[in-house]
Amino acid sequence: MSALRPGGDDFGARLSFDRGGPGRRAVDVPAWNGEATPLPDARLLRDSLRLPELSQGELVRYYTALSARNYGIDSGTYPLGSCTMKYNPKVDDLVASLPGFAGAHPQTPAEDAQGTLRTLLELRRGLAEATGLPAVSLAPAAGAQGELAGVLMITRALEDRGELETRRRILVPDSAHGTNPATAAMAGFTVTQIPTAADGSLDRATIEQELDESVAAVMVTAPNTLGLWEQGIEEVAGLIHEAGAYLYGDGANLNAIMGRVRYGDLGFDVVHLNLHKSFSTPHGGGGPGAGPVCCSKELAPYLPTPVVDECEDGVVQLTAPERSIGQLQQFHGNVGVLIRAYAYMRALGLEGLRAVSGQAELNANYLRALLHGYYDLPYDRPVLHEVVFSGSRQRKEHGVRTYDIAKRLIDHGFHPPTVYFPLIVDEALMMEPTETEPPEAIEALAEAMIAIAEEAERDPDTLHAAPLTAPIGRLDEANAARRPVLRWQEPEAED
Amino acid sequence: MSALRPGGDDFGARLSFDRGGPGRRAVDVPAWNGEATPLPDARLLRDSLRLPELSQGELVRYYTALSARNYGIDSGTYPLGSCTMKYNPKVDDLVASLPGFAGAHPQTPAEDAQGTLRTLLELRRGLAEATGLPAVSLAPAAGAQGELAGVLMITRALEDRGELETRRRILVPDSAHGTNPATAAMAGFTVTQIPTAADGSLDRATIEQELDESVAAVMVTAPNTLGLWEQGIEEVAGLIHEAGAYLYGDGANLNAIMGRVRYGDLGFDVVHLNLHKSFSTPHGGGGPGAGPVCCSKELAPYLPTPVVDECEDGVVQLTAPERSIGQLQQFHGNVGVLIRAYAYMRALGLEGLRAVSGQAELNANYLRALLHGYYDLPYDRPVLHEVVFSGSRQRKEHGVRTYDIAKRLIDHGFHPPTVYFPLIVDEALMMEPTETEPPEAIEALAEAMIAIAEEAERDPDTLHAAPLTAPIGRLDEANAARRPVLRWQEPEAED
Amino acid sequence: MASPAPGGAPHPYIPATEADRARMLERVGVADLDALFADLPAAMRDPAIDLPPALTEPELIALLEERAGENADASQPNFLGAGAYRRSIPAVAAHLTSRSEFVTAYTPYQPEISQGTLQSAFEYQSVVCELTGMNVSNTGLYDVASATAEACLLATRATRRGAVALLEPIHPGTIEVVRTYTRGAGLRVDILTSADAVSEEHACLVVQQPDFLGAIVDLEPLAEAAHESGVLLVTVADPFALGLLRSPGDAGADIVTGEGRDLAGAPAFGGPSLGLFAARSPFMRQMPGRIVGRTKELHEPPEGGEPRTGYVLTLQAREQFIRRERATSNVSTAQSLIALAFTITVQALGPQGLREAAELCYQRAHDAAARITGLPGYEVPVRGPWFQEFLVRGPLPAAELADRLRELGIGPGLDVSSRAEAEARDALLFAVTEATPDAHVDALVDALAEIGADA
């Protein structure tokens, strides 16, 4: 009931800039009663500023109404594969906003920030334990920045080995997340794409073939984007190391294997994690996240600055590793997110983290079992935390695309799964229920998917028109990109 | 987007008790690791307890979905006459929840609660200034409790005068709020109803006629429930005093006259205020509120306990007036609400409070002007903060009732006005826009009302069926009262 | 939107600007705002009012942060109970209760757009009935004491008797408020020290569970004694303790009241509070306050299908806005939002959690009492089973002991040394709950030991 005007009105057409009126304001600013210093020369000053002018109540209503046009994990099941949308504990927000944590200036001397620093230290240690990789920097603000850090660490290690000039290639499976090749390129490497084997796993033969002195690293998403474990990765790691290259692990989906197996034990050299997935910090519609990078002893000197460390006297400090790739941000990363992740880790403990991966797997396989036969399963075998279906049968037989299926799910009250990813699956529907969904929710989701599969046969047109009950219908994305309108503009007639 | 399942499902049929499953839980309780004391005899203990069992995420989703089935002032215009639904400043919630305020135990010795007590003292002083009545107790938890306090104070004063046995009647206009006669009765008085004069004002002649030695008090809602000022009330006050009775003022609608005129100056002896209306503390769907009672010097000794007072040494204390009617609650009233009200008072200051009443009046009269001619105005004259229309024309000519008009407004995105109140207006529609609505919102509301008036002529059936876009349709209220189902019961088949 | 306009809005809470006002005044047909107040007596218009000037939001926050800082630090050890107890409130309770759709709604007069408030209230009624063993609950009253006073009024209406009896030890605030509320109706209030004194003059016998000095009361014999004289048993119960204790309904109570604030959130110097009020079915139409009922849509939904389930305010014929002077009470605004927080806390704990929390509270309190009993010079006088509160008699007179504790940074229990009960003589009443930090109990025991050693 947060709609300003339910029904037919064009809510999106009126931005805050188009509401309110000249002279209205949502807050007042204290007056200055002291002696006034003259302002700088007018040449240095702004002469106009166009911002909305709304009273406080109008502003609150506008953003409250906007919130009602959003779907979050608190709204319902959100099986967005690879994105791990699970319940975000409210207590984590509570503790992160304690004034002692929230009020700390980033340049506070370490002795005045021991509460924050000790919390970060324990998180760092927990992540090292969970990954089996002894060295960790919490600095990266998200997964992609963690990847950049990891690849730059490899760069620097190669530099120290005098092989940076020759090792210019990174091998990336075609099933990898897009950030992997993008990061490799950003770090100056050439990307060699490795096709996925027929069973959905890493194509070992091609890797072996490609592995030579021009290879800096192999980047592997583990578990991979098909929700499958790369079997024998520990042996591939051996081959990679023999060839003088590094094994980079995209650990964004750690939640699938938490407490079950550790990257370090398997031979990964460096891994980034996505705490905003695995450790359930809220994603906020696109961040903030936290993408710690964890590595072997060998690569530890290259970690990004800062690294949290305990001194001999028990004081916790931020330090710069010897051969650090440097800072990734002006300060120390998304500390507020890290505190939430720490709270999550402590609320679960080891048994809880194991329960997370166990139930995540069971939920994904339960969904797989319930939908078996209704949708194609290109890789028809037990999965880890997520399962990738294909809508190719629906497309071929009824002209219904995965896109249509996704949109129709909205009418059933669910957030759609990830679609058309991984690219290697035709009409992919990548579903990750996560451990926080109760079995009834998974059953309801499966029922909806089955109803849609039946509807595809009976009434494909309804699917093409879906969603019918969302706050807005299908949008013209092509035109948005062709003729971009990217900001509010003063209505011409009115000025 | 907070619906668990939008569309046709029967959300209300499943309570939290019907969700989740045995063994699930939303929070864990710490274990006791000390030595265990044996529990008391089993005879003293509970053997079963039926409560919902939900995981934390399920509980959060359920209540989030419930919230989405509610309309608040943050959702849109809420012109519920007499209830003064206006924007509730968020900063008031912020300051009231500061740990220093929120954490104080009610029995904290005064010297350890000076922050709270000084805040209450200043609120008390502010209310005394605003009402022109020197003595104030902040104890009452709501308007009705304030009324009870006020009437009991009169009781006690009469007792001291030795006239309690003889003065057994209270005169109450028929336009008064229902709490007025109910309170008078609760305090043991007989209620004599005074009809309203043709112009909507107090029927002075009848009052004069009724005023005799059997009358304890006259209770007047000022401004009255027609949104009108009782002209000449200051003279009536004189008559009442001459007759040895007291003038009680229902000041729930102080917001209409804040800064413009004061009850004390007009001769009122005792008045209660509704801070959850006039001072914009949130109503929470039915409380908490705060209903301070303000009175003349004469009645001050009878105020409910506690009264906040400053000692000579500047320490603020809770005190019991000499001849107090006693406590109204175990502790000191809804202190959290009082802190919000204080913040509101300080944010506005005198000029702001005047601006509130000025704009509230202008908004009501603007709405009156916009709707003039479309709906009957039984008392067709300028109003104060609210305006009462009548749907009698629509009823007579088109068989459309005020009830239907109200329900149809929901489809236009508005909360309906107060209906069928005051009882003295046929098919009453009591509209109070309040000062926090922008003119555009009032115009949109008027447009919707006009559209409905036109629809009443054209298509009364749609009005009878309204609302069509709410989370649920019209409910069977008659059957609810006839065969009351007032609590969850275990589904019989299942047990 | 252009550059700052002259004659802006008078305040951030009031949107209309000077320009808006001019336009509106013209439509209304008056010259200025003052003209709208023409009905007010000219001689008394626009009085001088002494109020401090408006503060901007940052100034307001600064002022109230300063004020809040003038209270004692609530995170320091404090053993006050006596009607308000420190509880662990799940974070979800505050989160959900702060949703503005709940916070900024009025009483749900329009059920179609108030199902959130209504269905939540039905959840509340259900929870209260389960805890108390009653069949009907209203949506909550102001606080426990006023709820108990309303229970006395109901009992006198139902029995047509002119006196009520309250059994000691009972919270003095309850006695006070019952006196206030019954004054108008001219009822007699008898304070009994034994249930034997209850008689056929009494409409009800009011018993607190656990009692004011912390003891668990065996309600069944009291119910029998009361019922023998046609007297209703009103039990004033701590809903948290009911996670462990036998439900009053099961033991024979007719009406149960209680204080819900502690399970809803912070104490906030006592309020907002929440008065639980539940009764046996026969009293349904005599209940004070709002009641929510379950019903169905009148019509099939536009999408088709059966009429759906919804909730409405019901049994309104009892209420002041319909029945006026013949209403069962004058209650209108009560404490809905607090009832919501209470409901969420209880439901988050669930049946196991509430029991565990109550047991933890019991264990921790008994452990603290045992440690204090073990200190030389201290005694914990006990009459039988008790829950979370205990009396401590020390080597110094109660008031002195309390002062010494305060000097040592400990908020002592309430001084009950002037009460009539023998066990309260010279004693302070301490509360220890599941939420009292271990370190606070340690600090208390150390402080008592230190005081004992000095004495």
Place this chain on the structure above:
Amino acid sequence: MASPAPGGAPHPYIPATEADRARMLERVGVADLDALFADLPAAMRDPAIDLPPALTEPELIALLEERAGENADASQPNFLGAGAYRRSIPAVAAHLTSRSEFVTAYTPYQPEISQGTLQSAFEYQSVVCELTGMNVSNTGLYDVASATAEACLLATRATRRGAVALLEPIHPGTIEVVRTYTRGAGLRVDILTSADAVSEEHACLVVQQPDFLGAIVDLEPLAEAAHESGVLLVTVADPFALGLLRSPGDAGADIVTGEGRDLAGAPAFGGPSLGLFAARSPFMRQMPGRIVGRTKELHEPPEGGEPRTGYVLTLQAREQFIRRERATSNVSTAQSLIALAFTITVQALGPQGLREAAELCYQRAHDAAARITGLPGYEVPVRGPWFQEFLVRGPLPAAELADRLRELGIGPGLDVSSRAEAEARDALLFAVTEATPDAHVDALVDALAEIGADA
């Protein structure tokens, strides 16, 4: 719902109980959870992991309250700035940003149910464009330094040049991060002390506004100098200061970055932060990060009427998930929720309020500086107009002065005495803003006076 069941859920965050699991395992056709991990190498399964045991919620809160208490009290006087400034954030910003529909959503891949995030992001882009004087803004990057590094990468892509220039005084963190980000691509980073040194080798000239030592920079001549050599001007601007200062776009900048955290909420030891990134239109398809565009529905709404306006992620062809190694950046998750808070703060202030707040900041800082200048033994070296930060040189070496202030309970400004600029010699860099309490400034002046008297 009945009494506690054996084999309950393993954790409040995980609903499935033992019984649920049994049922599900049967349907899946495996014996136990372990069987689901069969693909993992047996030899390495279920390793010993040293993690502390699970905490219940009350224990977790107690632990983290204790930790938070181990930080210095943030309400005490502190004059650190240097990239993070204390601001007055309107209460509505936190209130609205905490709505769970915003908080618990993912990146808006499904626009039909993500208009809240998308339309808010469009508001953000509009606000950033207005403040910076640019035509295109993305939805925000990680922080100011990484955003500036991305600007350098864009500039080198756009100009096909292999070096970037940064003009001192600039935040050392910015230099650091630019070095990190450009390392892979093998770009040269030149740190200039004068814009005269900019040359045709440089892709861009990066200038901070106000500069690292607080001075307001006249951007126009720098833009001209840069443009003469075909160099792009990147301005790193404090968006709050832009309430008062000329927009960089107006002065000739090509790309503007900035830090949004201070206008979004608490400093939180530096993060979550928010990197503003805006540019002139020609760079639109070269931008890093997400961009939201406005569009229309494809079809008429079912209720009839014209297709309605909505918002979508657009220009995605730049992005990693489509273009992979040819993407304009690897950014995926950024800082949306912080961007929302930033937007609401700026919009709550509005055009007048932002200007007033910036002026108030300016006045308060200058007043504090004047008071310090007036103290014997102190000097505030100034090069020209400045905004909110000033250098203080006192009667003691900078480090000693800082220590003495700390002893007196004052958090000193940053020690910049080792910097190359003449005016920074022996100096501490103090920040005073519109939100620094008067009492803190008084305490600082008193402390400095006391130290001066002792020296």
